[in-house]
Amino acid sequence: MSIITLITDFGLEDAYVGIMKGVILNINPHVQLVDLTHKIRPQSVKEASFLLRSAYGFFPKGTIHVAVVDPGVGSERRPLLVKTPSFFFIAPDNGILELIYQTEPVQVFHLNNPKYFLPEISVTFHARDVFAPIAGYLSLGKTCEELGIEVYDYQRLEWPLPKVEGNFLKGEVIYIDHFGNLITNISKHQFQNFIGNKGFSVKIKNIVLKNIAPHYLAVLPGEILAIWGSSEYLEIAQSMGSAKHKLKANIGEKIEIKKETK
Numbered sequence: 001m002s003i004i005t006l007i008t009d010f011g012l013e014d015a016y017v018g019i020m021k022g023v024i025l026n027i028n029p030h031v032q033l034v035d036l037t038h039k040i041r042p043q044s045v046k047e048a049s050f051l052l053r054s055a056y057g058f059f060p061k062g063t064i065h066v067a068v069v070d071p072g073v074g075s076e077r078r079p080l081l082v083k084t085p086s087f088f089f090i091a092p093d094n095g096i097l098e099l100i101y102q103t104e105p106v107q108v109f110h111l112n113n114p115k116y117f118l119p120e121i122s123v124t125f126h127a128r129d130v131f132a133p134i135a136g137y138l139s140l141g142k143t144c145e146e147l148g149i150e151v152y153d154y155q156r157l158e159w160p161l162p163k164v165e166g167n168f169l170k171g172e173v174i175y176i177d178h179f180g181n182l183i184t185n186i187s188k189h190q191f192q193n194f195i196g197n198k199g200f201s202v203k204i205k206n207i208v209l210k211n212i213a214p215h216y217l218a219v220l221p222g223e224i225l226a227i228w229g230s231s232e233y234l235e236i237a238q239s240m241g242s243a244k245h246k247l248k249a250n251i252g253e254k255i256e257i258k259k260e261t262k
Helices: 016-027 045-058 098-103 126-139 188-195 243-247
Strands: 003-008 032-037 064-068 079-083 088-092 107-111 148-151 163-165 168-176 182-187 200-204 207-209 224-228 233-238 254-259
Touching (some): 003 016, 032 045, 045 098, 064 126, 079 126, 088 126, 168 188, 182 243
Antiparallel strands (some): 168 182, 200 207
16 A cells, blocks of 8 residues: 655645545545644745654655645746655655755656646645645556656755854754754764764753753753754753743754863
8 A cells, every 4th residue: 555645834724635635535545645744834844844854764665755835836836756765755846855855865857747637727726736646646656757857956955054163063943843842953973973072061042051861851840951852853852841932942043062172
């Protein structure tokens, strides 16, 4: 059975997600549909990119991932199908797949065969009229070459990367989860390569932390801690609370790791 995942900024109040599923099931009633999330902040391409990267590898080989956060819907931006050694991704050409491009070898196809779209295409709902039917036909075994033509000039997304400046590793908050945890762009691998066997401190706003906690209850309730999140990125959290609210922090908040010289 084919698996198709969906990640969008459509929310759950309207029928948009259900309509997408109906289109897919009309083409392949045996497919398994999985909702990654439909609570992406409206138009937040970077947020969707991060969550997709965090999730896609946990699915079986051959899974089709459909990502629709599409501020440019109806414009000249192209619909894309991206093939990696193990997965397929269907998305608008707006950089939403940037972290896939950084992680995987890819073949990128411009979806230009209207035979596999719905007969009438709304300028406001390509998720229904283009992306959903393409996912359905792909799950039935249609090839990338049947669905589109290979391209090499796809859109890239400027992604914030940590920077080393002397004894400092500087990063920023790139995602805030449902619990108010502040997830940064500093990976465990980058951190360990930078720190080595030296001591360190973690600073965000006016808070300085001297260690990485082993779990959320390693400090007293209400205290701020640093911890490695499930995606192995450095996370700032509040024990039994919300670091976002406690620190009045937002996406883009700066964080720095200071390496001790002694």
